[in-house]
Amino acid sequence: MSPMSLSSPRAAASSTLFSTMTTTFKGKDTRSWSQLPPEIIRLIATYYILDASSTSFCPAGWEYREAWPSRLVFTVLRDALDVERLMCICPAWGTALEDHLFWQQACAVIDPNDFLAHNAFIKQSATAGSTNVQVLKLTPYQHFRNITNCSCIVCRVNMPYSSTGLAHGKRLITTPWLGSIVTCREHRKATYCGVCMRASPPSELEGEGGIVCCAENEDEETWPGVEATCRLCRQEWLWTRVQNNATDREAFGGPKWQSKDWETRQSVDAFLDLGEGTIADVIVTAREKHWLRTQTKLPELLQQALASNRYSRAEAGEGYGSEEELSEEEDEEDPEVLSITEDAGGVKDLAIxxxxxxxxxxxxxxxxxxxxxxxxxxxxxxxxxxxxxxxxxxxxxxxxxVDDGECEGDGTELExxxxxxxxxxxxxxxxxxxxxxxxxxxxxxxxxxxxxxxxxxxxxxxxxxxxxxxxxxxxxxxxxxxxxxxxxxxxxxxxxxxxxRRANVREQERQRERAKAKRQEKDEDEASSSERSEGSHTTSPVLSTTTLQTTPSPPPSGDASTKDEDSATxxxxxxxxxxxxxxxxxxxxxxxxxxxxxxxxxxxxxxxxxxxxxxxxxxxxxxxxxxxxxxxxxxxxxxxxxxxxxxxxxxxxxxxxxxxKTVPQPAVQIKIQEAPVPLPIEEEEESGESEKGDDTSVPESAVDIPIAATPRSRKRSSEELDEDAYSDAAESGAEKIIFPRTASPPKRARTDGEYSPTLSPAVELCPAPPVRPRKRSSEELDDPEGGRCGLVGNGDVKRLRVDSTHPRPTLAPPVEIKTSNRVGVDATV
Known part of the structure; x- marks a missing residue:
């Protein structure tokens, strides 16, 4: 290769690319996410879609095999929201992802028949002075959003093969998993599920029950903003909340909802079929009933109450005919009977x-x-x-x-x-x-x-x-x-x-103390005798025995203290x-x-x-x-x-x-002498005197008066005053005695008969028994005036000094008193 070949354009481009690849960017020159090539951005979006779709929510109603087209439409609409989140990172990413193949697939899924394919092209009007019309093609993303913004999503999910719902959108609503969607006029509120977009058939809307069972949503905590839910979604979400707890799974009876408790079954059926209540309420009911069933005797008590109820109805002739119209199985499955028996009958409270x-x-x-x-x-x-x-x-x-196999008895006691x-x-x-x-x-x-x-x-x-x-x-x-x-x-x-009991306990304590003291004294005596026996080689055995026999025993201890304590307590x-x-x-x-x-x-x-x-x-x-x-x-x-x-x-x-009080004390007897009865004495011409030393006394009679008796008043009675007046008249020698007062007169004045105070039933005269002579006082001996025996006003006998030359006076006969109509009474002596 000649040196000139290195200067060719290809060689120059290769050297430039090599130098670019080996260049290290640092600081502000570092390339950011917005400067990535579009191909890299689309590659990142592809792997992001794959990861998100594997973990994103998909309703259980579209999981079965026959519903794969509807499931595909739902997943495309769901994943489109994730791709849009990537497009919002920066404008460069949005521009790069508008041509992603995902949007082309989404348009094919939502409009498989290309019913709205013509909307992918826009004719641009010609400018002034130009006759050429330009046709602009929208990006796949823009075309997808044009379709979803004018079509009913509920129709597209439920009928993906047809063109139903395309370009028929009327109302914009918000859903928790598909975002903002458009629905047609037919799909209103409770006609479709707000979770999986499953629509109820017209026949189900007119009648009761069905397969879909769309009902108004009452659980705003689980599905906020959802107007209605279907039976499959309610069942799925309920089992999702229950499956991770073994106790809850047992309470609900597994995924088939075969609970042993009637109230749990009733609440589950009402929630799944009719949408009544919330998931939290159903779980609370199931947990309570399961605890009552496993920890209390509620099942046994409920069975006894049902048996009693059946027996009472049988006695009354209700509910039982020749064919036993109401059997035990029907009683056990009838929620109304069970509810009345458990709640109104108080069986639940009794179990608690x-x-x-x-x-x-x-x-x-x-x-x-x-x-x-x-x-x-x-x-x-x-x-x-x-x-x-x-x-x-x-x-x-x-x-x-006590568990099975454990027993208490035979001297053993469990903890x-x-x-x-x-x-x-x-x-x-x-x-x-x-x-x-x-x-x-x-x-x-x-x-x-x-x-x-x-x-x-x-x-x-x-x-x-x-x-x-x-x-x-x-x-x-x-x-x-x-x-x-x-x-x-x-x-x-x-x-x-x-x-x-306290006295007995104290006596037992004293006996124990005495026994303890005796044992101590006995131990001391034994110790002293053992000491003396050790020195027996210097003492005669006869002398030792005599000394032990004549040793006096100690007096019983605690006798005096016992008496003092007993008296104190x-x-x-x-x-x-x-x-x-x-x-x-x-x-x-x-x-x-x-x-x-x-x-x-x-x-x-x-x-x-x-x-x-x-x-x-x-x-x-x-x-x-x-x-x-x-x-x-x-x-x-x-x-x-x-x-x-x-x-x-x-x-x-x-x-x-x-x-x-063991021995009752007798009542104290106080003897009081009766008042003396005055007797009339005949006045002789010569001054007769009683014999010196003679004692004229009044007979005594013992009167028993209790302690609580009222003491005698100092004021003299009318009888004593009459006696004093009679005595004074007898001494003065008056022939006629007029009593100043008498006893209480009767209601009517007496007109006939005789009245004698000496024969009054209140005071009965009797011969005076001999009494012991009383020694005269110094006043009687020193009295310078002589006279006869008389009575003082207080009823005491006063001895008068008499002349010894005259004989002893004799007693006069009883005075005869004649009554008249007057209040006063004339008496003649």
Whole structure:
């Protein structure tokens, strides 16, 4: 090759291309994406379309083999949006991609018969002074957009082989997967699916049901902006949400929707066929029913309720004929009967209450609310060991959580709570969890409240016997102390005599202390005797034996302290405050409560809502200790307890104090002398004097008066005043005695008959029995005036000094008193 050949144009071009390929661009001279060659840009778009189409959404309604033309139209319209996104990167990319082969394929798919092929050419009008008409050809992209902007996309997807819908577009709408499309006049709202563009046939629109089942969209969360959906799209989207969760797949019964629960099947069928509800609602219903079916006894309770319903209808003669018109299978498949039985019959609530009750009985006291929110107590484990207060009673222990093959008996006891209880899943939805939480609170109250009331009863009775306000002591009780009391066996018995039990416990403690002291003394004696036996080589055996035999035994220890303690703690030493608390009476044979749960060994592991549930029960049980003590509130509480038939603590204390009085003390008898009855004395002419030293006394009669009798008034009665007047008249020697007052006159004045005050039924004269002579006082001996025996106004006998020369006066006969119509009475001595 000659040197001149190197200077040829081809050689020069080759050298230039080589130098260009080896040039390195840096900094601002670096070539950007907009400077790429059109071929490279179209190549990038090709690979992008292949990757996007493999992962993009395609409705399941077009996946079957016979629908491949419709599927091709839908995928072309879908991928066109992805290519347009590449064209928006920069103007150079848009210009390069307008001639991509994808647009030519798209035009062929959407218009296979070239019905609008003439729209791909535009005749440009001639300019002034020129007769030539220029014809311009549009790019494939521009031609594709002209077709889609004037044609009904729904018609093209459903009928791709014909020219239906081409150039018939009337209304512009927006879809979530195909963007803005145009529809014709026939396709309005609920006549086609807004997801896959599947149109309902005219026959289906006129009747009910069908294959497509286009219905108005109610799930705006899943399909925003979509006016209607078809059955295949609803089924596809529901299964897409369910298939990744094993529990949900089991709840729905697989892709064939063969669920075991009637409500789940009903909600699925209503959503798929009629478009009622949303996907979230259907999933919530399925999860709730699956949890109730697997974690509670809802199926068994529902079957029992259905059997009872069938039996009642059979008894009433309804629903059963000669051919058994309503069989068990029809009952189990009838949603209306199942709904009435489960909801209106309360079977669902009963199943939830039973679940919460079994959870508490097994000793797992974690609230469902804590599980829902994930609360823990400073990271501590939520499962602790639980103990039963009465393990000896097999009928009181809970064995519902024991798995198959496990048994309790033969001296072995399984650890509680069981794994079946602790591993139970939390309710799947907030609504169901709230129902379970309320049931948990109610069952906690029903199970623990009777035992906690026994704790309060014990506290009130013991504090009442000790003279202490129980409210002050109850404030100092912590929840851990309450939990400790619940683990005691006696807390779960009704009718226990707590004072007697406390006395027995103290007596047992004293006996143990005595036994311990005796053992210590015995050990000391043995130790001392062993020491003496070691030195027996210097001591006579006879002397040693005699010394041991004559050693006095120690006195019993603790006798004096026992008496002092008993007297100090006796219920009768202090006065118990009166508290109107309704308590159970002391029974001759205490009754065991039912049911009795397993009690956790500690309370420190419970989170917030669990502690609140336990504390709320204790507050209700101890509320009577803190109630108002005013007279108004006390009377109201007393009246309410009496109306309810409750036994009050004050009544129990009164009965106990009455029973502690072993020997009733007799009533004190006070003997009071009766007032003396004045007798008439005949006045002699000579001044007769009674014999010196004679004692005229009044007979005594013993009168028993109780302690509570009203003391006698100091004011003298009318009878005493009459006696004084009669006595004065007798001493003065008057012949006629007029009484200033008498006893209460009768309603009518007496007109006949005689009246004698000495024979009055109120005071009956009787011969005076001999009485012991009374020593006269110094006043009687020193009285300078002489006289006869008389009575002073207060009824006491006054001894008068008489002359010893005269004989003893004799008593006059009874005075005869004649009555008249006058108020006053004349008496003649």
């Amino acid at each position: 209450q039973d679940w919460a009750r079994n959870r508490i009985l097994d000793g797992h006291w974690i609230s469902p609310a804590d599980q829902w929110y994930g609360f823990t107590n400073t990271g501590r484990p939520t499962v602790v060991r639980a103990e039963h207060p009465c393990p000896w009673n097999r009928g009181a222990t809970y064995s519902g959580a 509680h709570p069981r794994p079946k209880t602790t591993s139970a899943p939390v309710p799947p939805t907030f609504q169901l969890c709230e129902q379970v939480y309320r049931a948990f609170m109610k069952q906690m109250r029903d199970i623990l409240l009777p035992a906690m009331r026994n704790i309060v009863r014990r506290l009130a009775i013991e504090c009442g016997a000790d003279g202490i306000d129980p409210a002050v002591k109850a404030v100092r009780i912590s929840l851990e102390d309450v939990m400790r009391e619940l683990r005691e066996e006696s807390t779960w018995f009704n009718g226990i005599d707590w004072l007697e 006796s219920p009768t030493t202090n006065v118990a405050p009166t508290i109107s608390i309704a308590v159970s009476p002391v029974l001759k044979s205490p009754e065991l409560l039912h049911p009795i749960p397993y009690i956790p060994v500690t309370l420190s592991h419970l989170p917030h809502y669990s502690v609140e549930a336990f504390n709320q029960v204790w507050r209700e049980a101890s509320a009577p200790l803190y109630q108002c003590r005013c007279s108004i509130c006390e009377r109201a509480v007393l009246k309410a307890n009496i109306a309810a038939g409750n036994v009050l603590l004050s009544q129990v204390q009164a009965q106990r104090q009455a029973a502690q």
